């Protein structure tokens with residue numbers, strides 16, 4: 001049994017695949033150091049992440065395939081699902097070994113798996129674009145927390161930077177404890193969440209909220225409640241499109257935002 | 263912005279909510295340097311109401327005062343309801359503040375008619391102008407043109423908006439006259455024509471001068487109310503088809519009439535909006551736009567209304583059994599598209615996939631074909647099951663109806679309608 005141990009980075013995984021091909025050894029398992037438990041009967045290979053090796057494999061994949069396919073592989077990696085290492089290994093090996101374009105060969109197991117997983121990851125990224133809600137703080141920073149099922153925030157940064165180019169913002173992944181901060185010039189990765197944010201609910205503490213923030217949340221909730229057409233009520237479809245796990249971020253789903261007026 | 267704005271907002275949203283179009287797609291206005299926002303070519307939904315509809319745009323009426331008296335409308339002048347008028351500044355501020363918090367993709371603005379069509383339209387245009395020029399805002403703007411407003415104002419509106427729409431509402435002129443006496447087909451089709459011509463001109467211009475300003479880059483759309491008048495599906499779909507062709511419309515929206523003015527005896531007494539019929543019309547619209555069907559194949563003199571029990575594609579197949587079964591490994595793309603249970607995506611995958619090997623049932627399943635439906639209409643490498651010809655159409659219909667899972671189908675067509683995710 002051949003066991004490849006890597007550092008849980010994408011570069012590391014591709015280095016492992018590079019070495020496997022180079023040494024002509026078929027791995028039985030590629031596993032992150034984080035989950036590795038010593039196995040007396042396995043032959044172990046400790047992979048040392050190497051950006052040249054990474055480039056070599058990645059360029060080969062790009063040449064034999066296309067940019068879109070590279071995106072698929074990267075998205076599959078971001079799923080963080082177990083067993084993806086071997087799926088990616090099999091897929092890359094297939095691409096390199098096959099003279100024609102394998103993308104649409106749905107009789108290959110790895111093609112179908114990559115397609116399904118990357119679709120799920122893409123959908124989760126889309127949900128970040130949909131359901132991120134910024135709260136404006138006293139220092140004019142727009143703050144949002146999120147805990148996506150997969151590690152998709154990196155896929156969404158370009159979108160937010162283009163769209164919100166004239167406001168400072170933070171998007172923080174509470175599950176993986178890192179995020180991004182845009183300071184009107186650059187986007188930086190940050191690893192410490194704001195002390196003034198409730199970790200569970202993602203809500204910014206009242207004393208650092210911008211004076212107008214609560215009002216706009218309430219206006220939005222008021223709008224949300226009104227725009228619904230009661231005669232067309234369809235809770236099943238509603239729940240399907242707006243799964244409960246996102247509700248905690250949405251001011252329109254927070255009953256505290258209901259305006260009580262005479 | 264004051265807390266009292268909430269009341270205006272609620273009155274306005276209440277007045278605007280029956281307009282079903284919500285799409286924010288089709289435009290790709292980039293963020294010009296350091297401004298706010300951009301319009302992404304596929305729309306993004308930001309929330310969903312309990313009726314299952316997507317919220318993408320802030321849908322507002324500048325005012326719900328109206329001098330007209332359209333029978334199907336909550337805002338008609340003879341209704342005794344709360345009325346309100348926003349200032350231009352208020353709408354601009356709400357849009358910007360909601361946008362910055364990622365609540366919305368942009369603004370959908372309509373208005374009741376005050377004083378006259380031009381006066382009303384001018385105020386709407388000034389909201390869009392203010393957003394673009396003063397706020398440096400590049401998010402989505404949809405303006406609903408006022409029937410009867412001038413060409414000059416359509417011209418200005420198109421410079422700032424991503425999409426314009428003029429709602430035709432009723433499928434026949436005589437019925438329109440009867441329930442909306444202040445409107446006529448001419449007052450609707452004229453602005454539609456102007457917008458169409460400007461869009462064509464603008465495309466030419468931009469071919470020559472890359473930096474010529476865009477005109478309504480996401481095109482124009484319209485809405486038809488379904489079930490407020492006795493117009494048949496045949497009439498509705500033929501009008502829609504005509505508008506797609508002759509006015510280059512991007513979308514026609516079908517809106518099941520919500521009985522808001524039951525006291526008006528010109529309108530049918532409905533207990534609930536005809537949602538099933540609305541759904542079938544959207545499906546028919548899709549067949550027409552993406553499945554190479556002609557309107558006449560979907561509805562005709564012998565078959566003027568869509569079958570509510572089954573979708574129009576299945577209905578077509580059952581009415582034309584001699585076209586089946588289709589050989590999956592030989593038939594061309596258009597023929598495969600007509601098989602119930604095979605969508606555009608799976609049809610394309612079939613064409614690609616069969617190059618490598620003959621396709622069998624398990625291949626088809628992996629590709630995403632709904633075999634439960636398709637199996638009566640195809641032959642493939644291994645299939646020996648009885649088809650529509652052995653079973654006869656009426657029996658196939660019975661079988662499919664008995665195993666129907668309505669929710670799943672509904673969801674599927676909903677996904678399509680809303681174009682939630684980029685099609686890949």
Ligand code: SF4
Pocket residue numbers: 328329330331332335336337338339373374375
């Ligand atoms: S013009 Fe007719 S449809 Fe439009 S707001 Fe006035 S009454 Fe309603």
